Amino acid sequence: MKTHIQQLLAGALQTLQQQGTLPADLSFDLHVERTRDKNHGDFACAIALDLAKKARRKPREVAEQIVAALSISALITKVEIAGPGFINFFMAPQALLRVVNDILEAGEAYGRSTVGHGQRVQVEFVSANPTGPLHVGHGRGAAYGAAVADLLVAAGFHVHREYYVNDAGRQMDILATSVWLRYLEQCGEEFTFPANGYRGDYVQQISMRLRQMHNDLFRRQAQQIFAGIPADEPAGGDKEQHIDALIERCKQLLGAGHYRTVFDAGLNEILADIRDDLEQFGVAYEEWFSERSLTSSGAVERALQRLKASGHLYEQQGAWWFRSSAFGDEKDRVVIRDNGQHTYFASDIAYHMDKMERGYTRVIDIWGADHHGYIPRIKAALAALGYDPNRLDVLLVQFAILYRGGEKVQMSTRSGQFVTLRELRGEVGKDAARFFYVTRKCEQHMDFDLDLAKSESNDNPVYYIQYAHARICSVLQQLAERGISFGPDDIRNARLDRLVESHEIDLLHMLSRYPETIETAALSCQPHQLAHYLRELAAALHAYYNAHAFLREEPEVRSARLVLITATRQVLYNGLSLLGMHAPQRM
C-alpha cells in the first residue's frame, strides 16, 4: 500500500516536471508515512513542503498541483491537503480487506520482501573467546545478531552467519595452562593455582576428562614446573609475568605435540558447549571461522605483505606498525611484536580482508560496546587495503544488567561469578530470553528483569503475545466441538466486507503494517521494532476478542471474523518465529 502511494506520487511528480510546472532538475526522496492521527487519513506525505522550499513556491500550491496530477486509484477514496501542505491519503475499505487474503495466500511467507535483491551480507556475532561458557552478556549479542540475520533473510538478503573462533593467542594459552594445572592437582601434585588462571568449574571438568583419557601421561613434578618462575601476585609478584612464565614452562615440559593435545581438549570441549548452548537458544551459524586458520592459510602474512607493499607499515623499536593514524585512527598500531609474533589486530586485519575477498556487498560485525575503540583501526585497515570501509558496519551491543527481586545481580568475570546464558535459559526459558534481549535498541543499556521474564501474567509481554496466539487457536478449536463448519471454502467465500467494527478495522491496519515493520526493522538492523509491533498486534487482538463474540454470530459475520483471526494467528506466528520464539497452541 505504501509503495502503491509512492508510485502514484512519483508518477504525478514526473508529469509536473515534464509539464515544466516543477523544475526538471529537482531532486527529492519520496517519503510516505503512516499517519498518527486518523483524521489525517491513513498515509501522509510531506513532499510538497520539501519541494516548496527548493522550488521557492508556496507549499499548499505545490501540494494542490501534485494532487491534481495524481492518477486515479481504486485503492484510494480520498486525497486531502492539510495543515501547511501535507497530502493525506484515505484508503478504500477493500484495500484494507485485501491484506487478509494476502496473508492467507502467502502464509509463512507473508512479510517477506525482495528489497535485499539477494545481496550477500555477512553477519558475524557473539564470537566470544572459547575460554569458558557464554554468559548473559553474550546472550544479548546472540539474540540480537540472530534476529538481525533472520530479518535480513526475510527482507530478501542472502545472509551468511559466522562465528569467529579465537582459537589462538594468549588467552587460549592461559586456558590450556589452567587445564593442565588442574589436571596435575588431580594427579596429586601440590602447588598454588595462579591468580590469573581460569578458575571455573568447567576447567576442572575438562581436566578430569583429560586424565580419564590419558592417565598420568602429562604429569610433571610441581617442583620442576615452578622452579625459577617469577612470583605470583599474592606472593608480591606480577600475575601477568607469573602466568606467562607458566605458559612457557608448560609448552617446554610437554612438548609441542602434547601441549596441543591439552590445548585442544580445552578448546574443543568449550566450543562444543558454546555450540550446543547457541543451538538450544535457536541460534545457528553457516560457518565457524577459525582464527588459527588465518595463520596456517597464510592470510595474515598476505595481509601484512599487502600493507607493507603499499607503504602502510613501518618498523620501529623492533616491531612493525600499521600507520592507521593516516586513516583516522588516533594512533598507529603494532601488527608484529618485537618477539616476531603477530598481534591479535594482525589476525583481525587478515580476517576482514578475507571477508572482503569473499565478496560480500555488506559485512556486519556485532560487538560488545566495550570494543568500540577498535572500529577506527579496522576501518583504517580496510581503507589501507583498498576496500571501501563503508562496506563494514559495526553494531555495538550494550551490556545487560540483570535484576532479581528488584536487586541488581552482581557479576564479575574474573572471579568466575557470572550468570551463564545456559543458566538464564534455565531460569526464564528460551522464548522470554530471546524476546527480552531484543526488545530494546542495541545501543541502549538494558535492565533485564528476571522476575518479569518468568512471570506468568499479563505484565509479561512474552506471555501476552503468546497468549494471543494460543487464544486464537483455542477459538478455532471450539469449532469442531460446536459442530461449526469452517473449511477452505468458507475461507475463500467469506464476506470480508462484513468486517466493519472499529476493533476489526484497527486489527486490519495492524496486519497491513507487518510487511513494512519487517522491512524497516531489517534495513535499520532494529529487531526491537518487531518486538514492539508484536505487542501491539496482540493488544489489538485481545481488545477485539473482548469486545466481540466470534462463534455466536450469524454465519456470514462469524466466518468473516474467523478468517480475520486466522490471518492474525499467521502474522503472530511469523513474527514470533522471526524472533526465534514458539507460537504455542495452548498454554
Add this chain to the structure above:
RNA sequence: GCGCCCUUAGCUCAGUUGGAUAGAGCGUUGGAUUCCGAUUCCAAAGGUCAGAGGUUCGAAUCCUCUAGGGCGCGCCA
C-alpha cells in the same frame, strides 16, 4: 585528560530517520465481564523530551556548549 555511546511520564522503554496535539507497558486511581480461556478489556491522572544556545516553514530527532551516567584509550585477546 582525550574519544565514543546514553539521558523522553513515578519505573522500564517506543517515537516510522526533520513533520501535524510527544506515545505504550508497568505502577497509581476508577470502572467492565451471566461469555469463544479473567494470562482479558475500558478510562483517568501523570511531561521544562537532562539544561542552554543555534540551524528552518517545522526539532525529542541535526549542529555547538554544559551537566550527569556508561565504556574505551597495551608490542592483551
